[in-house]
Amino acid sequence: xxxxxxxxxxxxxxxxxxxxxxxxxxxxxxxxxxxxxxxxxxxxxxxxxxxxxxxxxxxxxxxxxxxxxxxxxxxxxxxxxxxxxxxxxxxxxxxxxxxxxxxxxxxxxxxxxxxxxxxxxxxxxxxxxxxxxxxxxxxxxxxxxxxxxxxxxxxxxxxxxxxxxxxxxxxxxxxxxxxxxxxxxxxxxxxxxxxxxxxxxxxxxxxxxxxxxxxxxxxxxxxxxxxxxxxxxxxxxxxxxxxxxxxxxxxxxxxxxxxxxxxxxxxxxxxxxxxxxxxxxxxxxxxxxxxxxxxxxxxxxxxxxx
Amino acid sequence: xxxxxxxxxxxxxxxxxxxxxxxxxxxxxxxxxxxxxxxxxxxxxxxxxxxxxxxxxxxxxxxxxxxxxxxxxxxxxxxxxxxxxxxxxxxxxxxxxxxxxxxxxxxxxxxxxxxxxxxxxxxxxxxxxxxxxxxxxxxxxxxxxxxxxxxxxxxxxxxxxxxxxxxxxxxxxxxxxxxxxxxxxxxxxxxxxxxxxxxxxxxxxxxxxxxxxxxxxxxxxxxxxxxxxxxxxxxxxxxxxxxxxxxxxxxxxxxxxxxxxxxxxxxxxxxxxxxxxxxxxxxxxxxxxxxxxxxxxxxxxxxxxx
Numbered sequence: 001x002x003x004x005x006x007x008x009x010x011x012x013x014x015x016x017x018x019x020x021x022x023x024x025x026x027x028x029x030x031x032x033x034x035x036x037x038x039x040x041x042x043x044x045x046x047x048x049x050x051x052x053x054x055x056x057x058x059x060x061x062x063x064x065x066x067x068x069x070x071x072x073x074x075x076x077x078x079x080x081x082x083x084x085x086x087x088x089x090x091x092x093x094x095x096x097x098x099x100x101x102x103x104x105x106x107x108x109x110x111x112x113x114x115x116x117x118x119x120x121x122x123x124x125x126x127x128x129x130x131x132x133x134x135x136x137x138x139x140x141x142x143x144x145x146x147x148x149x150x151x152x153x154x155x156x157x158x159x160x161x162x163x164x165x166x167x168x169x170x171x172x173x174x175x176x177x178x179x180x181x182x183x184x185x186x187x188x189x190x191x192x193x194x195x196x197x198x199x200x201x202x203x204x205x206x207x208x209x210x211x212x213x214x215x216x217x218x219x220x221x222x223x224x225x226x227x228x229x230x231x232x233x234x235x236x237x238x239x240x241x242x243x244x245x246x247x248x249x250x251x252x253x254x255x256x257x258x259x260x261x262x263x264x265x266x267x268x269x270x271x272x273x274x275x276x277x278x279x280x281x282x283x284x285x286x287x288x289x290x291x292x293x294x295x296x297x298x299x300x301x302x303x304x305x306x
Numbered sequence: 307x308x309x310x311x312x313x314x315x316x317x318x319x320x321x322x323x324x325x326x327x328x329x330x331x332x333x334x335x336x337x338x339x340x341x342x343x344x345x346x347x348x349x350x351x352x353x354x355x356x357x358x359x360x361x362x363x364x365x366x367x368x369x370x371x372x373x374x375x376x377x378x379x380x381x382x383x384x385x386x387x388x389x390x391x392x393x394x395x396x397x398x399x400x401x402x403x404x405x406x407x408x409x410x411x412x413x414x415x416x417x418x419x420x421x422x423x424x425x426x427x428x429x430x431x432x433x434x435x436x437x438x439x440x441x442x443x444x445x446x447x448x449x450x451x452x453x454x455x456x457x458x459x460x461x462x463x464x465x466x467x468x469x470x471x472x473x474x475x476x477x478x479x480x481x482x483x484x485x486x487x488x489x490x491x492x493x494x495x496x497x498x499x500x501x502x503x504x505x506x507x508x509x510x511x512x513x514x515x516x517x518x519x520x521x522x523x524x525x526x527x528x529x530x531x532x533x534x535x536x537x538x539x540x541x542x543x544x545x546x547x548x549x550x551x552x553x554x555x556x557x558x559x560x561x562x563x564x565x566x567x568x569x570x571x572x573x574x575x576x577x578x579x580x581x582x583x584x585x586x587x588x589x590x591x592x593x594x595x596x597x598x599x600x601x602x603x604x605x606x607x608x609x610x611x612x
Contacts, residue, residue, distance in 0.1 A: 039612075089489065183395065186532045207513040208527070219604055221514070221525035226492045258607040285612045292610075298525055300606045301564040304598075306345075306591045 003247040004114060005033040006046040006133050007123020007146075007236070008103060009053065009071070013083040014276060016090065018229050024276040025057050027080065028123030028146065031233035034280045035240025035267040036121070037064040038288060040248040044114050046070040046133070050078040050102040060281070070114055077102040090231050091205055110136045118250075121243040122166075123236060124148050127158040134165050142246065144168035146239055152179050163196035170201040170239055185210065186217070201242070201261060203235055211261045216254045220261060223269035223295055230275045234268045237280060241267030266291045309553040310420060311339040312352040312439050313429020313452075313542070314409060315359065315377070319389040320582060322396065324535050330582040331363050333386065334429030334452065337539035340586045341546025341573040342427070343370040344594060346553040350420050352376040352439070356384040356408040366587070376420055383408040396537050397511055416442045424556075427549040428472075429542060430454050433464040440471050448552065450474035452545055458485050469502035476507040476545055491516065492523070507548070507567060509541055517567045522560045526567065529575035529601055536581045540574045543586060547573030572597045 007029030013022045029047045036043055043066045053073065061068050080103035083096040106129060115138050122130045122145040130145055137143075143166045151159050152175060163169065169192065173185060179195075182188040185202055189212045192200050200212040208221035242264035249256055266288060271279045313335030319328045335353045342349055349372045359379065367374050386409035389402040412435060421444050428436045428451040436451055443449075449472040457465050458481060469475065475498065479491060485501075488494040491508055495518045498506050506518040514527035548570035555562055572594060577585045 184532060186530055204513070207510070208525075210527075210530075217530055217604055218607075219514075219527035219530065221516075221527070224492055224516075224523055224525065226490060255608060259610060262607055289612050292612075296607070296609065298523055301524075301568055301602070302561060303602065304565060306595050306598075 001040050001119075001247045001250070002042045002044065002117045003036055003040055003119045003121065003243055004044045004046060004110075004117040004137070005029050005036065005121045005123065005240075005243075006108060006130075007032060007125055008080055009047045009049045010080045010082055011052070012081070012232065012276060013096075014230055014232055015085040016230050016275075017086070017088050018227075019275065021275050023081070025054075025060075026082065026232060026276055028125070028233075028236045030277060031236030031271065031280070032121055032123055032240040032243070033061070033066050034064055034277060035237040035271065036244030036247070037066055037240075038267070038280075038283055038285075039241065039244030039263060041065055043067065044070055044117060046108045046110065046114065048072040048074060048102045048106045048108075049080075051075050053079045069111065070108065072102075072108075074102040074105060077105065084232070086231065090228050093231075108133055108136075118142075119243060119247045120144070121239060122146065123239070124151075127151050127155055127162045130162050131158065131165065134162070141250075142167045142252065144170065144239065144243055146170045146235065147175070149175055149178055160195065166197050168199040168201065169197040170203065170235070170242075172203045172205065172235070176202050189217075199257065201264075203238065209238070209261055209265065211257055213254060213257070218254070218258045218261065220265055220295075220299055223265055223291065224298065225269060225273065228272045231272050232276060234272050237271035238264035238268040241265070262292065262295060266295060307346050307425075307553045307556070308348045308350065308423045309342055309346055309425045309427065309549055310350045310352060310423040310443070311335050311342065311427045311429065311546075311549075312414060312436075313338060313431055314386055315353045315355045316386045316388055317358070318538065318582060319387070319402075320536055320538055321391040322536050322581075323392070323394055324533075325581065327581050329387070331360075331366075332388065332538060332582055334431070334539075334542045336583060337542030337577065337586070338427055338429055338546040338549070339367070339372050340370060340583060341543040341577065342550030342553070343372055343546075344573070344586075344589055344591075345547065345550030345569060347371055349373065350376055350423060352414045352416065352420065354378045354380060354408045354412045354414075355386075357381050359385045375417065376414065378408075378414075380408040380411060383411065390538070392537065396534050399537075414439055414442075424448075425549060425553045426450070427545055428452065429545070430457075433457050433461055433468045436468050437464065437471065440468070447556070448473045448558065450476065450545065450549055452476045452541065453481070455481055455484055466501065472503050474505040474507065475503040476509065476541070476548075478509045478511065478541070482508050495523075505563065507570075509544065515544070515567055515571065517563055519560055519563070524560070524564045524567065526571055526601075526605055529571055529597065530604065531575060531579065534578045537578050538582060540578050543577035544570035544574040547571070568598065568601060572601060
């Protein structure tokens with residue numbers, strides 16, 4: 001097994017109704033790789049940081065078995081910094097500042113080892129860079145990308161090129177509508193799969209997620225939580241749980257893809273219960289499996305006949 | 307088994323993006339009793355109509371095994387008439403007219419037979435009348451009520467009295483927030499169960515439904531449909547499927563309540579695929595079971611261990 005993760009590494013300042021943290025570890029690649037590390041091994045992290053990126057966080061990645069040799073450290077730049085404030089309704093947030101810093105120079109050249117990766121998870125970054133990374137992988141078994149409205153509206157031609165090269169795309173409901181112009185999510189889903197990806201995940205925030213392939217659909221709620229402390233990284237923790245399970249099992253049957261988005265949901269729910277990455281710092285198998293079983297009892301029901 | 311259903315019987319004028327029907331059979335009691343009739347027998351319908359209520363619809367109820375002896379027919383009044391127009395986004399609708407007509411005189415006096423009913427489903431009507439009906443039932447095993455924002459805001463004291471007398475309440479998400487002042491639905495759910503009902507259903511429209519008792523939660527999506535022809539009666543078809551299953555099985559374990567809201571979902575999905583009551587006019591067991599199995603594959607997943 002091997003899973004390559006590329007995306008952002010950030011030092012975030014986050015304010016939620018429950019508190020504030022400054023310059024705390026964040027970024028899509030951080031959440032994806034950490035989340036996946038609870039399900040699979042041999043994770044390869046690709047990204048860029050500045051001179052201020054804490055050594056203890058590099059050590060943390062290593063402690064999770066994550067290969068950080070693809071992490072470029074720029075001596076003359078700071079790390080990407082995002083400052084966001086969540087409203088009482090945590091579906092709403094304002095961005096105070098986005099300092100790209102080192103991220104502006106991201107242009108990964110993969111090592112020979114990294115080129116031989118089976119599974120690839122491309123976090124939400126410029127589709128031009130997503131394409132460059134894809135072309136460096138030798139014979140990937142499966143590529144998943146995340147994207148967002150910024151790229152859908154800002155560089156659609158580049159995104160369209162990437163869509164033809166990937167197997168799975170993950171978007172949220174408003175992005176699915178934006179990318180297709182369709183209001184009904186089932187109609188939108190069919191259209192997105194015509195653009196290239198054979199598998200589609202639509203995230204619906206508090207309403208859960210949907211998984212599609214050509215012939216099947218699977219729909220799950222979010223894990224019910226009375227308090228969400230910090231939604232930052234929820235989608236990336238979801239992607240990490242999903243790809244971690246895929247890489248662990250190497251089984252692309254729809255029944256197994258179902259389990260992958262269940263693990264995505266489980267990891268996302270553990271992530272948002274604490275600030276920034278804290279919810280994913282130090283998990284036991286038992287904690288993950290307890291939540292899996294709880295989720296199964298919340299969503300599954302008996303078979304009967306009339 | 308026996309199930310008493312009280313609510314409205316209407317002749318509706320409905321416009322959706324797919325067409326218009328005038329003076330077509332509608333009303334909460336109509337959808338609840340018809341939906342339940344596919345799952346259980348001995349359904350007792352209580353309501354009021356005018357002289358213009360078609361004999362063929364009375365015959366239809368009888369053909370479904372529904373006892374219409376509790377249906378009052380007013381010779382000098384017309385039947386309740388509602389005229390609604392759905393937008394392209396069918397979650398939005400405008401009411402053009404609401405002519406109460408005979409409904410203004412609803413004040414049911416139950417026959418001796420009807421007083422001996424085990425299960426009771428009180429459709430969305432004035433809580434004062436809901437209470438009057440409850441007090442006429444001898445020893446009900448279980449009472450479920452539906453209500454709406456109109457009564458929550460318009461006669462809260464009467465609603466609060468009813469809540470102390472019932473076992474299950476069904477509301478939608480905005481009503482759950484309105485009735486408790488809580489934004490988080492899980493917090494709202496706990497509060498509603500403190501008002502009286504031990505079991506709560508929160509409907510979330512296209513996002514499905516949630517079932518709660520003191521210790522458990524169960525969450526399901528709506529059945530995925532590309533086209534909804536007419537959402538009228540969806541919630542009542544849901545209630546009918548739910549109570550029909552309860553009356554059929556007489557099992558109040560949480561595992562069986564799960565199945566009840568699954569049948570609610572199944573019946574609602576069959577209802578909205580056609581105009582007014584047409585989707586529920588003539589169903590086969592096989593059609594219902596096919597949809598049940600499809601829904602199971604859309605929502606259930608395998609067990610595993612890490």
